[in-house]
Amino acid sequence: MATRILVVEDERPIREMLTFVLVQHGFESIEAEDFNTGLDKLAEYSPTLVLLDWMLPGGSGIQFARKIKQDEFSKDIPIIMLTARGEESDKVRGLEAGADDYITKPFSPKELIARIKAVLRRVPGAHLEEEIIINGLRLDPVSHRVTAYQDDLSLGPTEFKLLQFFMTHPERVYSREQLLDFVWGTNVYVEDRTVDVHIRRLRKAIAPHGHDALIQTVRGSGYRFSAK
Amino acid sequence: MATRILVVEDERPIREMLTFVLVQHGFESIEAEDFNTGLDKLAEYSPTLVLLDWMLPGGSGIQFARKIKQDEFSKDIPIIMLTARGEESDKVRGLEAGADDYITKPFSPKELIARIKAVLRRVPGAHLEEEIIINGLRLDPVSHRVTAYQDDLSLGPTEFKLLQFFMTHPERVYSREQLLDFVWGTNVYVEDRTVDVHIRRLRKAIAPHGHDALIQTVRGSGYRFSAK
DNA sequence: GCGCTGTGTGACGGTTTTGTTACATCATGA
DNA sequence: TCATGATGTAACAAAACCGTCACACAGCGC
Known part of the structure; x- marks a missing residue:
């Protein structure tokens, strides 16, 4: 089964680019353009990982992360946040809110995939x-x-x-x-x-x-x- | 060779307690009671890690940390700071000054050792x-x-x-x-x-x-x- | 025993994974 | 700047592995 990744990103071109890269590397991409859609799809698909744009309208990225990490059913889903270059303070807040890693835009597909794999490798259980x-x-x-x-x-x-x-x-x-x-x-x-x-x-x-x-x-x- | 830990702490009872715990867990402890002694021993023994009391007389804990992190030969030595309960602002300043972790007094020997090991694990090559x-x-x-x-x-x-x-x-x-x-x-x-x-x-x-x-x-x- | 079905086994060709070498690039220090 | 050594990648060779088949054998009802 392919690994499902939820992409929460408001800018359509970026969202589609992300999906393109993900699919190309064998992941399944689920897109969401805003906070609420994101939550719906989260519940519906229970993805393995969330790619989260930090600059969602209204700064709701951080809320989204908190929501994920607070819910019993989703708190173990890792989050990688996408930040614009130089948003250092966001980075800190993001990690505090529960993000597992971050990527600074612009990034190469190679870097994106590498980070996703790195995070996934850290997560799966030692069962x-x-x-x-x-x-x-x-x-x-x-x-x-x-x-x-x-x-x-x-x-x-x-x-x-x-x-x-x-x-x-x-x-x-x-x-x-x-x-x-x-x-x-x-x-x-x-x-x-x-x-x-x-x-x-x-x-x-x-x-x-x-x-x-x-x-x-x-x-x-x-x-x-x-x-x- | 045992891992050397420099303990910079002005209060003698605490200092000795720390040494006791450290030695008991197979570390080598080097004691220093003030800023200058600390710097001397740092140069002399080049310890693997520094346990630093934040409340050194004259608030020189933070200076000490800066000194370590600025010097080419010691900047990779991790610092764990000891803070009294509730000194939140110190905590922030401490992390900014380059501390790698902090422990709130009072702490159990178990916690101390756990944190030391955790930090050492992050520092490549230290352990x-x-x-x-x-x-x-x-x-x-x-x-x-x-x-x-x-x-x-x-x-x-x-x-x-x-x-x-x-x-x-x-x-x-x-x-x-x-x-x-x-x-x-x-x-x-x-x-x-x-x-x-x-x-x-x-x-x-x-x-x-x-x-x-x-x-x-x-x-x-x-x-x-x-x-x- | 006979026939039928299900399982054991060895072999084969094709595919995937790993070993090895060569080469272009990068870093470093003289 | 040049020389040297280290690094990452591509390309090819070798080895391991896979799935399938053909046929032998075993169990079971008659």
């Missing part, structure tokens, strides 16, 4: 950072490593993701379609049987200490990862 | 004063040198920073983007692939004794420095 150990099979998301007792198992990116999914969702059957959804990602056009092949590769990779038995085939339904 | 040795590869941040057993290895500035980052953050995968953030700096916009080239240069530089194997490629994710 997936815990290591998991099941029956002596250890998966560490941080070092991106799988170990069985003392030795390092080597698996490709897809096998790793597949195993990570299984280990975080054990004791449950998943159909090939579901696995494609969760591991490969939604709307990827790939054959069901591809899952079989990766299951095979994964089993082979974790076989050295017999962990291949953890991945069980449920005939007619799919696969299950189970320690029992 | 990295100690030499690091991993698998016989030795990096000395002070002399800016890398040695493998008896050999001196020669690496360029970027390679050095990259290695330093890796050695202080081992056993963890970093994406190219993250490495650009941490090693090159947040607002530098260069291609992802540039990282590859520097990885290559770094590997080559540390290869003489086989240390290139410490830098591992994690396909699809980035690179990892690992002694395992």
